[in-house]
Amino acid sequence: MARKTGSHSEITGPRIRDAALRLFARYGFAAVSMRQIAAEVGVQAGALYLYTPDKETLLFDLLKSHMDELLAAWEAEPKDEDPLTRLERFVRFHIRFNLERPDAVFLSYMELRNLGPDNFRRIESLRRAYEDELETILRDGVRQGLLSIPDTKIATLAIIAMLTGVTTWYREGGRLSRDRVGDIYWDMVRKAVSA
Amino acid sequence: MARKTGSHSEITGPRIRDAALRLFARYGFAAVSMRQIAAEVGVQAGALYLYTPDKETLLFDLLKSHMDELLAAWEAEPKDEDPLTRLERFVRFHIRFNLERPDAVFLSYMELRNLGPDNFRRIESLRRAYEDELETILRDGVRQGLLSIPDTKIATLAIIAMLTGVTTWYREGGRLSRDRVGDIYWDMVRKAVSA
Protein backbone atom coordinates (compact mmCIF):
# COMPACT_ATOMS: atom_id res chain seq x y z
CA MET A 1 0.00 0.00 0.00
CA ALA A 2 2.99 2.27 0.73
CA ARG A 3 0.87 4.80 2.54
CA LYS A 4 2.56 7.18 4.97
CA THR A 5 2.10 6.37 8.63
CA GLY A 6 -0.45 8.63 10.21
CA SER A 7 -2.07 9.52 6.94
CA HIS A 8 -5.84 9.30 7.18
CA SER A 9 -6.83 11.52 4.31
CA GLU A 10 -9.14 8.97 2.77
CA ILE A 11 -11.40 8.88 5.77
CA THR A 12 -10.89 12.33 7.29
CA GLY A 13 -12.85 14.06 4.54
CA PRO A 14 -16.04 12.06 5.03
CA ARG A 15 -15.67 12.26 8.78
CA ILE A 16 -15.53 16.04 8.59
CA ARG A 17 -18.67 16.09 6.52
CA ASP A 18 -20.49 13.75 8.88
CA ALA A 19 -19.54 15.81 11.91
CA ALA A 20 -20.43 19.10 10.21
CA LEU A 21 -23.80 17.76 9.10
CA ARG A 22 -24.70 16.59 12.58
CA LEU A 23 -23.48 19.74 14.33
CA PHE A 24 -24.99 22.19 11.83
CA ALA A 25 -28.34 20.43 12.10
CA ARG A 26 -28.27 20.41 15.87
CA TYR A 27 -26.95 23.88 16.66
CA GLY A 28 -27.24 25.85 13.43
CA PHE A 29 -24.55 26.76 10.92
CA ALA A 30 -23.59 30.07 12.50
CA ALA A 31 -23.47 28.65 16.01
CA VAL A 32 -20.99 25.90 15.13
CA SER A 33 -17.30 26.74 14.97
CA MET A 34 -14.68 25.10 12.84
CA ARG A 35 -12.95 24.17 16.11
CA GLN A 36 -16.00 22.21 17.22
CA ILE A 37 -16.12 20.29 13.98
CA ALA A 38 -12.41 19.57 14.18
CA ALA A 39 -12.71 18.39 17.78
CA GLU A 40 -15.52 16.03 16.79
CA VAL A 41 -13.31 14.52 14.10
CA GLY A 42 -10.21 14.47 16.28
CA VAL A 43 -8.00 16.89 14.37
CA GLN A 44 -7.03 20.53 14.83
CA ALA A 45 -9.04 23.32 13.22
CA GLY A 46 -6.37 24.15 10.68
CA ALA A 47 -6.53 20.65 9.23
CA LEU A 48 -10.10 21.20 8.06
CA TYR A 49 -8.88 23.61 5.43
CA LEU A 50 -7.21 20.75 3.60
CA TYR A 51 -10.70 19.53 2.79
CA THR A 52 -12.72 22.68 2.30
CA PRO A 53 -11.70 26.19 1.24
CA ASP A 54 -14.01 27.73 3.83
CA LYS A 55 -16.97 27.14 6.10
CA GLU A 56 -19.66 28.17 3.65
CA THR A 57 -18.37 25.79 1.00
CA LEU A 58 -18.52 22.99 3.55
CA LEU A 59 -22.21 23.77 4.07
CA PHE A 60 -22.84 24.07 0.35
CA ASP A 61 -21.25 20.69 -0.35
CA LEU A 62 -23.49 19.06 2.24
CA LEU A 63 -26.63 20.58 0.75
CA LYS A 64 -25.56 19.87 -2.82
CA SER A 65 -24.81 16.22 -2.06
CA HIS A 66 -28.15 15.82 -0.34
CA MET A 67 -30.10 17.23 -3.27
CA ASP A 68 -28.10 15.19 -5.79
CA GLU A 69 -28.76 12.00 -3.84
CA LEU A 70 -32.44 12.85 -3.53
CA LEU A 71 -32.87 13.37 -7.26
CA ALA A 72 -30.77 10.32 -8.15
CA ALA A 73 -32.70 8.09 -5.74
CA TRP A 74 -36.04 9.22 -7.15
CA GLU A 75 -34.70 8.73 -10.67
CA ALA A 76 -33.81 5.15 -9.73
CA GLU A 77 -37.37 4.34 -8.66
CA PRO A 78 -39.55 2.32 -11.06
CA LYS A 79 -41.46 4.49 -13.51
CA ASP A 80 -45.11 3.57 -13.07
CA GLU A 81 -47.43 4.48 -15.90
CA ASP A 82 -50.50 5.14 -13.77
CA PRO A 83 -50.41 8.58 -12.08
CA LEU A 84 -52.09 7.27 -8.92
CA THR A 85 -49.56 4.47 -8.52
CA ARG A 86 -46.78 6.92 -9.23
CA LEU A 87 -48.14 9.36 -6.66
CA GLU A 88 -48.23 6.61 -4.06
CA ARG A 89 -44.67 5.73 -4.93
CA PHE A 90 -43.62 9.37 -4.54
CA VAL A 91 -45.28 9.69 -1.13
CA ARG A 92 -43.67 6.54 0.22
CA PHE A 93 -40.33 7.38 -1.38
CA HIS A 94 -40.23 10.89 0.05
CA ILE A 95 -41.03 9.73 3.57
CA ARG A 96 -38.55 6.86 3.46
CA PHE A 97 -35.73 8.94 1.98
CA ASN A 98 -36.18 11.84 4.36
CA LEU A 99 -36.52 9.67 7.47
CA GLU A 100 -33.14 8.19 6.64
CA ARG A 101 -31.51 11.66 6.60
CA PRO A 102 -33.27 13.93 9.09
CA ASP A 103 -30.20 16.11 9.61
CA ALA A 104 -29.69 16.76 5.92
CA VAL A 105 -33.38 17.48 5.44
CA PHE A 106 -33.35 19.99 8.27
CA LEU A 107 -30.26 21.71 6.90
CA SER A 108 -31.64 21.83 3.40
CA TYR A 109 -34.39 24.18 4.20
CA MET A 110 -33.09 25.85 7.33
CA GLU A 111 -29.60 26.92 6.40
CA LEU A 112 -30.04 28.01 2.80
CA ARG A 113 -29.82 31.59 4.03
CA ASN A 114 -26.18 31.07 4.93
CA LEU A 115 -25.23 30.53 1.31
CA GLY A 116 -24.09 33.28 -1.01
CA PRO A 117 -26.44 34.19 -3.90
CA ASP A 118 -24.77 31.86 -6.41
CA ASN A 119 -24.70 28.80 -4.20
CA PHE A 120 -28.22 29.59 -3.04
CA ARG A 121 -29.53 29.57 -6.59
CA ARG A 122 -27.88 26.25 -7.36
CA ILE A 123 -29.58 24.51 -4.45
CA GLU A 124 -32.88 26.20 -5.14
CA SER A 125 -32.91 25.00 -8.72
CA LEU A 126 -32.35 21.41 -7.60
CA ARG A 127 -35.19 21.74 -5.13
CA ARG A 128 -37.43 23.09 -7.85
CA ALA A 129 -36.51 20.17 -10.10
CA TYR A 130 -37.65 17.78 -7.38
CA GLU A 131 -40.90 19.67 -6.90
CA ASP A 132 -41.48 19.51 -10.64
CA GLU A 133 -41.35 15.73 -10.45
CA LEU A 134 -44.34 15.73 -8.13
CA GLU A 135 -46.20 18.44 -9.99
CA THR A 136 -45.89 16.48 -13.23
CA ILE A 137 -47.53 13.50 -11.56
CA LEU A 138 -50.36 15.65 -10.27
CA ARG A 139 -50.89 17.29 -13.64
CA ASP A 140 -50.99 13.91 -15.39
CA GLY A 141 -53.51 12.69 -12.86
CA VAL A 142 -55.72 15.72 -13.40
CA ARG A 143 -55.50 15.42 -17.19
CA GLN A 144 -56.59 11.78 -17.01
CA GLY A 145 -59.47 12.66 -14.70
CA LEU A 146 -58.05 10.61 -11.83
CA LEU A 147 -57.33 13.58 -9.58
CA SER A 148 -59.16 16.76 -8.70
CA ILE A 149 -56.84 19.57 -7.67
CA PRO A 150 -57.72 23.28 -7.65
CA ASP A 151 -54.05 24.33 -8.08
CA THR A 152 -51.34 21.79 -8.84
CA LYS A 153 -48.48 24.13 -7.88
CA ILE A 154 -49.89 24.73 -4.42
CA ALA A 155 -50.85 21.09 -4.03
CA THR A 156 -47.24 20.17 -4.82
CA LEU A 157 -45.86 22.47 -2.13
CA ALA A 158 -48.56 21.46 0.35
CA ILE A 159 -47.90 17.76 -0.08
CA ILE A 160 -44.14 18.14 0.19
CA ALA A 161 -44.46 20.32 3.30
CA MET A 162 -46.78 17.77 4.87
CA LEU A 163 -44.56 14.79 4.07
CA THR A 164 -41.31 16.50 5.08
CA GLY A 165 -42.88 17.37 8.43
CA VAL A 166 -42.53 13.71 9.36
CA THR A 167 -38.86 14.30 10.16
CA THR A 168 -39.77 16.75 12.92
CA TRP A 169 -41.69 14.25 15.05
CA TYR A 170 -40.76 10.70 13.97
CA ARG A 171 -38.62 8.82 16.47
CA GLU A 172 -37.06 5.45 15.74
CA GLY A 173 -38.58 2.75 17.91
CA GLY A 174 -41.66 4.84 18.61
CA ARG A 175 -45.35 3.99 18.34
CA LEU A 176 -45.34 3.57 14.55
CA SER A 177 -43.15 1.79 12.02
CA ARG A 178 -41.95 3.69 8.98
CA ASP A 179 -44.19 1.62 6.75
CA ARG A 180 -47.21 2.38 8.90
CA VAL A 181 -46.36 6.10 8.72
CA GLY A 182 -46.22 5.73 4.95
CA ASP A 183 -49.66 4.12 4.97
CA ILE A 184 -51.18 6.93 7.02
CA TYR A 185 -49.74 9.74 4.94
CA TRP A 186 -50.66 8.01 1.70
CA ASP A 187 -54.24 7.72 2.92
CA MET A 188 -54.38 11.47 3.55
CA VAL A 189 -52.62 12.50 0.35
CA ARG A 190 -54.72 10.18 -1.80
CA LYS A 191 -57.95 11.53 -0.41
CA ALA A 192 -56.75 15.16 -0.53
CA VAL A 193 -56.23 15.07 -4.29
CA SER A 194 -58.75 12.44 -5.38
CA ALA A 195 -61.50 13.26 -7.84
CA MET B 1 -46.03 65.60 30.01
CA ALA B 2 -42.77 66.51 31.79
CA ARG B 3 -40.78 63.83 30.01
CA LYS B 4 -37.04 64.17 29.83
CA THR B 5 -35.65 65.43 26.57
CA GLY B 6 -34.10 62.58 24.59
CA SER B 7 -36.02 59.87 26.40
CA HIS B 8 -37.49 57.35 23.99
CA SER B 9 -37.92 54.45 26.32
CA GLU B 10 -41.55 53.92 25.47
CA ILE B 11 -40.81 53.18 21.84
CA THR B 12 -37.24 51.84 21.97
CA GLY B 13 -38.30 48.55 23.55
CA PRO B 14 -40.74 47.59 20.79
CA ARG B 15 -38.34 48.82 18.15
CA ILE B 16 -35.64 46.52 19.52
CA ARG B 17 -38.03 43.60 19.40
CA ASP B 18 -39.11 44.40 15.85
CA ALA B 19 -35.53 44.66 14.64
CA ALA B 20 -34.46 41.50 16.44
CA LEU B 21 -37.38 39.55 15.03
CA ARG B 22 -36.62 40.62 11.48
CA LEU B 23 -32.87 40.04 11.74
CA PHE B 24 -33.13 36.71 13.57
CA ALA B 25 -35.58 35.44 10.97
CA ARG B 26 -33.42 36.56 8.08
CA TYR B 27 -29.95 35.59 9.24
CA GLY B 28 -30.47 33.25 12.18
CA PHE B 29 -30.15 33.94 15.89
CA ALA B 30 -26.49 33.01 16.19
CA ALA B 31 -25.50 34.99 13.11
CA VAL B 32 -26.97 38.26 14.35
CA SER B 33 -24.98 40.36 16.80
CA MET B 34 -26.35 42.68 19.42
CA ARG B 35 -24.49 45.46 17.62
CA GLN B 36 -26.46 44.77 14.43
CA ILE B 37 -29.74 44.95 16.28
CA ALA B 38 -28.70 48.18 17.97
CA ALA B 39 -27.63 49.71 14.65
CA GLU B 40 -31.01 48.85 13.13
CA VAL B 41 -32.76 50.63 16.00
CA GLY B 42 -30.35 53.55 16.00
CA VAL B 43 -28.81 53.12 19.44
CA GLN B 44 -25.54 51.73 20.73
CA ALA B 45 -25.19 48.09 21.71
CA GLY B 46 -24.99 48.81 25.42
CA ALA B 47 -28.41 50.44 25.39
CA LEU B 48 -30.07 47.13 24.47
CA TYR B 49 -29.32 45.79 27.92
CA LEU B 50 -31.78 48.25 29.42
CA TYR B 51 -34.50 46.21 27.73
CA THR B 52 -33.27 42.64 27.94
CA PRO B 53 -30.93 40.92 30.38
CA ASP B 54 -29.26 39.00 27.55
CA LYS B 55 -29.57 37.85 23.96
CA GLU B 56 -31.29 34.55 24.66
CA THR B 57 -34.00 36.21 26.74
CA LEU B 58 -34.64 38.57 23.84
CA LEU B 59 -35.25 35.55 21.61
CA PHE B 60 -37.37 33.83 24.22
CA ASP B 61 -39.60 36.88 24.65
CA LEU B 62 -40.20 37.00 20.90
CA LEU B 63 -41.18 33.34 20.76
CA LYS B 64 -43.28 33.53 23.91
CA SER B 65 -45.20 36.58 22.66
CA HIS B 66 -45.85 34.88 19.35
CA MET B 67 -47.26 31.75 20.95
CA ASP B 68 -49.35 33.74 23.42
CA GLU B 69 -50.82 35.81 20.60
CA LEU B 70 -51.51 32.70 18.55
CA LEU B 71 -53.39 30.97 21.34
CA ALA B 72 -55.26 34.15 22.32
CA ALA B 73 -56.29 34.82 18.72
CA TRP B 74 -57.61 31.28 18.30
CA GLU B 75 -59.39 31.55 21.63
CA ALA B 76 -61.11 34.71 20.36
CA GLU B 77 -62.52 32.93 17.29
CA PRO B 78 -66.20 31.92 17.36
CA LYS B 79 -66.79 28.47 18.81
CA ASP B 80 -68.65 26.52 16.18
CA GLU B 81 -70.50 23.44 17.32
CA ASP B 82 -70.08 21.42 14.14
CA PRO B 83 -66.60 19.82 13.88
CA LEU B 84 -66.45 20.33 10.13
CA THR B 85 -67.24 24.03 10.41
CA ARG B 86 -64.75 24.32 13.24
CA LEU B 87 -62.08 22.55 11.18
CA GLU B 88 -62.65 24.95 8.31
CA ARG B 89 -62.34 27.85 10.73
CA PHE B 90 -59.07 26.44 12.06
CA VAL B 91 -57.60 26.02 8.58
CA ARG B 92 -58.46 29.55 7.52
CA PHE B 93 -57.42 30.99 10.88
CA HIS B 94 -54.05 29.28 10.84
CA ILE B 95 -53.22 30.44 7.33
CA ARG B 96 -54.36 34.00 7.97
CA PHE B 97 -52.57 34.33 11.30
CA ASN B 98 -49.30 32.87 10.04
CA LEU B 99 -49.26 34.86 6.81
CA GLU B 100 -49.43 38.02 8.90
CA ARG B 101 -46.29 37.04 10.87
CA PRO B 102 -43.96 35.05 8.62
CA ASP B 103 -40.85 36.07 10.57
CA ALA B 104 -42.26 34.98 13.92
CA VAL B 105 -43.48 31.70 12.42
CA PHE B 106 -40.06 30.98 11.00
CA LEU B 107 -38.35 31.77 14.30
CA SER B 108 -40.79 29.67 16.26
CA TYR B 109 -39.69 26.44 14.79
CA MET B 110 -36.19 27.28 13.63
CA GLU B 111 -34.59 28.87 16.64
CA LEU B 112 -36.01 26.83 19.49
CA ARG B 113 -32.65 25.09 19.71
CA ASN B 114 -31.06 28.35 20.89
CA LEU B 115 -33.11 28.34 24.07
CA GLY B 116 -31.97 26.80 27.32
CA PRO B 117 -33.87 23.70 28.51
CA ASP B 118 -36.31 25.63 30.69
CA ASN B 119 -37.26 28.22 28.10
CA PHE B 120 -37.44 25.49 25.47
CA ARG B 121 -39.95 23.53 27.49
CA ARG B 122 -42.15 26.58 28.04
CA ILE B 123 -42.44 27.26 24.31
CA GLU B 124 -42.91 23.61 23.48
CA SER B 125 -45.82 23.29 25.89
CA LEU B 126 -47.56 26.26 24.26
CA ARG B 127 -47.06 24.68 20.86
CA ARG B 128 -48.51 21.43 22.11
CA ALA B 129 -51.53 23.27 23.52
CA TYR B 130 -52.17 24.72 20.07
CA GLU B 131 -51.84 21.31 18.42
CA ASP B 132 -54.28 19.90 20.95
CA GLU B 133 -56.88 22.42 19.78
CA LEU B 134 -56.76 20.91 16.31
CA GLU B 135 -56.60 17.33 17.49
CA THR B 136 -59.71 17.84 19.61
CA ILE B 137 -61.58 19.01 16.53
CA LEU B 138 -60.43 15.97 14.57
CA ARG B 139 -61.37 13.59 17.36
CA ASP B 140 -64.82 15.13 17.69
CA GLY B 141 -65.30 14.78 13.95
CA VAL B 142 -64.30 11.13 14.02
CA ARG B 143 -66.54 10.40 17.00
CA GLN B 144 -69.51 11.93 15.19
CA GLY B 145 -68.75 9.95 12.06
CA LEU B 146 -68.05 13.09 10.01
CA LEU B 147 -64.35 12.40 9.54
CA SER B 148 -62.29 9.33 8.74
CA ILE B 149 -58.74 9.56 10.06
CA PRO B 150 -56.40 6.61 10.62
CA ASP B 151 -54.41 8.49 13.32
CA THR B 152 -55.58 11.84 14.69
CA LYS B 153 -52.21 12.73 16.22
CA ILE B 154 -50.40 12.32 12.91
CA ALA B 155 -53.21 14.01 11.02
CA THR B 156 -52.86 16.98 13.38
CA LEU B 157 -49.14 17.32 12.75
CA ALA B 158 -49.56 16.71 9.02
CA ILE B 159 -52.21 19.38 8.64
CA ILE B 160 -50.29 21.95 10.65
CA ALA B 161 -47.09 21.26 8.68
CA MET B 162 -48.99 21.61 5.43
CA LEU B 163 -50.69 24.86 6.43
CA THR B 164 -47.60 26.42 7.96
CA GLY B 165 -45.71 25.73 4.74
CA VAL B 166 -47.71 28.54 3.15
CA THR B 167 -45.35 31.05 4.76
CA THR B 168 -42.40 29.67 2.81
CA TRP B 169 -43.78 30.45 -0.63
CA TYR B 170 -46.57 33.03 -0.30
CA ARG B 171 -45.69 36.47 -1.63
CA GLU B 172 -47.88 39.50 -1.16
CA GLY B 173 -49.24 40.74 -4.46
CA GLY B 174 -48.59 37.39 -6.13
CA ARG B 175 -50.85 35.18 -8.21
CA LEU B 176 -53.26 34.35 -5.39
CA SER B 177 -55.09 36.32 -2.72
CA ARG B 178 -54.93 35.11 0.87
CA ASP B 179 -58.58 34.14 0.75
CA ARG B 180 -58.04 32.09 -2.39
CA VAL B 181 -55.12 30.33 -0.71
CA GLY B 182 -57.42 29.58 2.20
CA ASP B 183 -59.97 28.09 -0.22
CA ILE B 184 -57.40 25.82 -1.85
CA TYR B 185 -55.95 24.51 1.40
CA TRP B 186 -59.39 23.99 2.90
CA ASP B 187 -60.35 21.93 -0.14
CA MET B 188 -57.34 19.66 0.37
CA VAL B 189 -57.69 19.37 4.14
CA ARG B 190 -61.42 18.68 3.98
CA LYS B 191 -60.95 15.89 1.48
CA ALA B 192 -57.91 14.46 3.29
CA VAL B 193 -59.87 13.80 6.48
CA SER B 194 -63.40 13.31 5.15
CA ALA B 195 -65.31 10.09 5.73
Add this chain to the structure above:
DNA sequence: GTCTATAGAGCGATAGAC
Protein backbone atom coordinates in the same frame (compact mmCIF):
# COMPACT_ATOMS: atom_id res chain seq x y z
C1' DG C 1 -1.53 15.34 6.47
C1' DT C 2 -1.51 17.35 10.64
C1' DC C 3 0.28 20.29 14.11
C1' DT C 4 1.13 24.80 16.76
C1' DA C 5 0.77 29.51 16.76
C1' DT C 6 -1.22 33.59 15.49
C1' DA C 7 -3.20 37.55 12.68
C1' DG C 8 -7.07 40.36 12.58
C1' DA C 9 -11.59 40.84 13.52
C1' DG C 10 -15.92 40.58 16.01
C1' DC C 11 -18.51 38.90 19.91
C1' DG C 12 -21.62 39.53 24.55
C1' DA C 13 -21.79 42.01 28.31
C1' DT C 14 -20.45 45.65 31.78
C1' DA C 15 -18.72 50.23 33.90
C1' DG C 16 -19.00 54.83 34.35
C1' DA C 17 -19.79 59.56 32.29
C1' DC C 18 -23.47 62.61 31.18
Add this chain to the structure above:
DNA sequence: GTCTATCGCTCTATAGAC
Protein backbone atom coordinates in the same frame (compact mmCIF):
# COMPACT_ATOMS: atom_id res chain seq x y z
C1' DG D 1 -31.89 56.54 28.75
C1' DT D 2 -28.05 56.56 26.09
C1' DC D 3 -23.19 56.91 25.05
C1' DT D 4 -18.20 55.72 24.95
C1' DA D 5 -14.87 52.61 26.16
C1' DT D 6 -13.35 48.34 27.28
C1' DC D 7 -12.69 43.47 29.29
C1' DG D 8 -12.08 38.87 28.15
C1' DC D 9 -13.15 35.76 24.95
C1' DT D 10 -13.97 33.33 20.49
C1' DC D 11 -14.06 33.31 15.72
C1' DT D 12 -12.22 32.18 10.60
C1' DA D 13 -8.44 31.56 8.14
C1' DT D 14 -3.43 31.35 7.27
C1' DA D 15 1.79 30.46 7.94
C1' DG D 16 5.30 27.59 8.80
C1' DA D 17 7.31 23.45 11.39
C1' DC D 18 7.51 18.53 11.11
